[in-house]
Amino acid sequence: MTRETLHFINGQFVGGQSGRLFDNRSPLDNRLVSRVHEAGRAEVDAAVRAARAALTGPWGRMTADERAQLLHAVADEINRRFDEFLQAEIADTGKPVSLASHIDIPRGAANFKIFADTIKGVATEFFETPTPDGKGAINYALRVPKGVVAAICPWNLPLLLMTWKVAPALACGNTVVVKPSEETPSTATLLGEVMNAVGIPPGVYNVVHGFGPDSAGEFLTTHPDVNAITFTGETRTGAAILKAAADGIKSTSMELGGKNAALVFADCDMDQAIETTTRSAFANCGQVCLGTERIYVERPIFDEFVRRLGEAARSMKPGRPDDPATKIGPLISHEHRRKVLSYYEKAKAEGATLVAGGSVPQMPGELAEGAWIEPTVWTGLPETSAVVREEIFGPCCHVRPFDTEEEAIRLANDTPYGLAAALHTTNLARAHRVGAQLEVGICWINAWFLRDLRTPFGGSKQSGIGREGGVHSLEFYTELRNVCIKL
Numbered sequence: 001m002t003r004e005t006l007h008f009i010n011g012q013f014v015g016g017q018s019g020r021l022f023d024n025r026s027p028l029d030n031r032l033v034s035r036v037h038e039a040g041r042a043e044v045d046a047a048v049r050a051a052r053a054a055l056t057g058p059w060g061r062m063t064a065d066e067r068a069q070l071l072h073a074v075a076d077e078i079n080r081r082f083d084e085f086l087q088a089e090i091a092d093t094g095k096p097v098s099l100a101s102h103i104d105i106p107r108g109a110a111n112f113k114i115f116a117d118t119i120k121g122v123a124t125e126f127f128e129t130p131t132p133d134g135k136g137a138i139n140y141a142l143r144v145p146k147g148v149v150a151a152i153c154p155w156n157l158p159l160l161l162m163t164w165k166v167a168p169a170l171a172c173g174n175t176v177v178v179k180p181s182e183e184t185p186s187t188a189t190l191l192g193e194v195m196n197a198v199g200i201p202p203g204v205y206n207v208v209h210g211f212g213p214d215s216a217g218e219f220l221t222t223h224p225d226v227n228a229i230t231f232t233g234e235t236r237t238g239a240a241i242l243k244a245a246a247d248g249i250k251s252t253s254m255e256l257g258g259k260n261a262a263l264v265f266a267d268c269d270m271d272q273a274i275e276t277t278t279r280s281a282f283a284n285c286g287q288v289c290l291g292t293e294r295i296y297v298e299r300p301i302f303d304e305f306v307r308r309l310g311e312a313a314r315s316m317k318p319g320r321p322d323d324p325a326t327k328i329g330p331l332i333s334h335e336h337r338r339k340v341l342s343y344y345e346k347a348k349a350e351g352a353t354l355v356a357g358g359s360v361p362q363m364p365g366e367l368a369e370g371a372w373i374e375p376t377v378w379t380g381l382p383e384t385s386a387v388v389r390e391e392i393f394g395p396c397c398h399v400r401p402f403d404t405e406e407e408a409i410r411l412a413n414d415t416p417y418g419l420a421a422a423l424h425t426t427n428l429a430r431a432h433r434v435g436a437q438l439e440v441g442i443c444w445i446n447a448w449f450l451r452d453l454r455t456p457f458g459g460s461k462q463s464g465i466g467r468e469g470g471v472h473s474l475e476f477y478t479e480l481r482n483v484c485i486k487l
């Protein structure tokens with residue numbers, strides 16, 4: 001029998017009043033994973049009401065230490081049910097076990113631990129204030145939760161990016177309503193079971209399923225009783241949500257798209273640069289907002305770099321998630337593959353030199369129905385090409401030579417986006433000098449996706465507003481309330 005994916009509202013798994021369901025299909029072979037209940041205004045309203053009520057229930061009376069203990073229990077329970085989370089994530093996304101078991105699920109648990117620990121160590125500001133009578137006053141600032149937080153989540157790293165929002169929101173004492181991507185509803189729903197098992201009070205964590213416009217996403221972001229919205233996804237969607245938030249004067253945190261550059265200098269460790277760039281361009285089938293889609297290589301090593309990156313791309317074997325030989329999974333959906341392939345067509349039409357890939361691989365048996373695509377490397381396109389300027393979000397990159405450091409910096413910064421960059425050089429002075437001039441939220445030197453969860457994370461320019469991570473998340477998920485006591 002086909003499984004149904006339900007909403008999780010006020011501690012209970014419930015269907016929708018509208019009776020509308022949509023298909024959740026595996027991108028591996030297009031088989032039906034589950035039928036998902038779509039939330040209308042009534043379910044979103046019920047979820048927001050439950051979240052609002054929970055703020056003044058047992059959850060609202062807990063100390064930060066008590067909340068932290070519960071969040072540690074959530075992390076432990078995710079780890080105990082690791083395989084269920086892994087299978088749910090793989091069913092929705094088709095990503096290789098090697099990837100999901102090293103990144104997606106462990107980070108899902110780690111996100112709860114880091115924010116549980118962060119919240120316990122937060123100091124508050126305090127001022128002694130002179131007054132005319134000489135007795136003075138003291139001022140101190142309390143950090144209070146913002147209230148009901150709406151978390152609008154993407155499909156590329158579903159558990160990882162959802163818990164990156166939920167964990168700090170809960171650590172700070174808020175309640176949440178999560179809207180997972182319509183492509184990946186499973187792990188957010190499974191997390192509801194974990195919340196109940198460890199004793200998170202009903203209404204603190206809620207999940208509603210559906211789409212964006214005229215569906216759960218829009219109903220949630222326009223809901224008058226939502227206090228804050230955290231979003232990860234495409235820049236255009238971020239703009240639509242910002243407009244909705246403006247009407248309700250809601251605070252927002254926006255983690256948006258990127259068109260990230262890698263700069264490879266002739267003095268780099270070539271083996272390391274190839275290994276790292278292969279990951280940054282092709283990991284998760286290129287569906288990482290931090291991924292590299294533009295590579296600039298210093299001219300003396302350009303030919304060797306292109307040849308070796310092409311070999312690496314061709315060696316990325318697609319296949320079943322549990323096959324240890326599998327190096328790359330499918331794209332998230334056929335619709336997304338149509339988008340990525342339209343860029344493959346544009347590159348061809350504009351006369352790019354195809355170094356590797358460029359089309360759809362032949363897959364055996366039922367895998368032929370999946371959203372597979374070849375990792376692709378191009379050279380020879382002008383910087384004005386849509387392929388070089390727009391976020392593709394697929395396993396592809398364009399490589400171009402440069403001659404001077406200044407030119408490399410100019411090329412890297414010539415984009416409306418500003419999320420991440422990677423520099424490859426063994427010259428420490430150059431790494432500092434160039435790294436400081438790149439207009440991005442995060443710059444890796446001889447690395448990529450090396451994450452310390454205490455550091456500020458977010459984008460500049462059209463890649464986002466705000467920073468999350470460690471104490472920076474607390475800035476978004478709490479409000480400062482000043483108390484002034486006349487002595």
Ligand SMILES: NC(=O)C1=CN([C@@H]2O[C@H](COP(=O)(O)OP(=O)(O)OC[C@H]3O[C@@H](n4cnc5c(N)ncnc54)[C@H](O)[C@@H]3O)[C@@H](O)[C@H]2O)C=CC1
Binds near residue numbers: 216237256393
């Ligand atoms: N992390 C990132 O930077 C990501 C970027 N993308 C980019 O976005 C493109 C489109 O993928 P989508 O999943 O459609 O991304 P999206 O940005 O449209 O959707 C992300 C989330 O926002 C919701 N949403 C969409 N429109 C909304 C609205 N008006 N109000 C409230 N919620 C809304 C969606 O249902 C989903 O949960 C991809 O091809 C890729 O280029 C997609 C996912 C993640």
Ligand SMILES: O=C(O)/C=C/C=C(\O)C(=O)O
Binds near residue numbers: 157232290
């Ligand atoms: O928080 C992280 O470590 C990863 C973030 C990745 C994204 O935000 C993304 O791919 O959208």
